[in-house]
Amino acid sequence: AQKVTQAQTEISVVEKEDVTLDCVYETRDTTYYLFWYKQPPSGELVFLIRRNSFDEQNEISGRYSWNFQKSTSSFNFTITASQVVDSAVYFCALSEPMDSNYQLIWGAGTKLIIKP
């Protein structure tokens, strides 16, 4: 069965610190897709990134970076030089063509608090 685990329920750091949000997934498929979404206090869900299982290159977008490691079934998200505006709940999700017909399997989310 597919599963996404975000073991960190809540993380609190001081502004300008780097912070890494962990995501570990389980899947039987060789083809799958991983996602990160952000939910700020206003409540909307914002798509951040999609990564397919064939592309293990790390990705950087400004202060955000993602480390995909198939060997450890992890897709971790790092925010460098965090800012108060990064405070949000972050969700990791998995999509597979075979078992779930591309439905998103969601982690429980990590609440990130950035203190000024």
Add this chain to the structure above:
Amino acid sequence: DADVTQTPRNRITKTGKRIMLECSQTKGHDRMYWYRQDPGLGLRLIYYSFDVKDINKGEISDGYSVSRQAQAKFSLSLESAIPNQTALYFCATSDVAGAGGRFEQFFGPGTRLTVL
């Protein structure tokens, strides 16, 4: 204008009342979804529709029904609301999966429903 809209944004109702939540999208996507979000539980899929004639139950469909009136419209109904259906409800859309299709899900702003 927002690509995915939900009405109402907030609703307070009483136990036993029938409630309809509406979702409209201008993204031209075939796939639409209804989720509920409860604190600490992430997102759980209620129903999903791959096109107007294809509607499927999700993880927690009991107590809910849906209608896909058109490609752009997908409604969620609570026939007889109960207090444990108090939650934040999200509608989402995605493109057709596979063959290079971009199938990350795009979310509406959410409807906060309170059942007294």
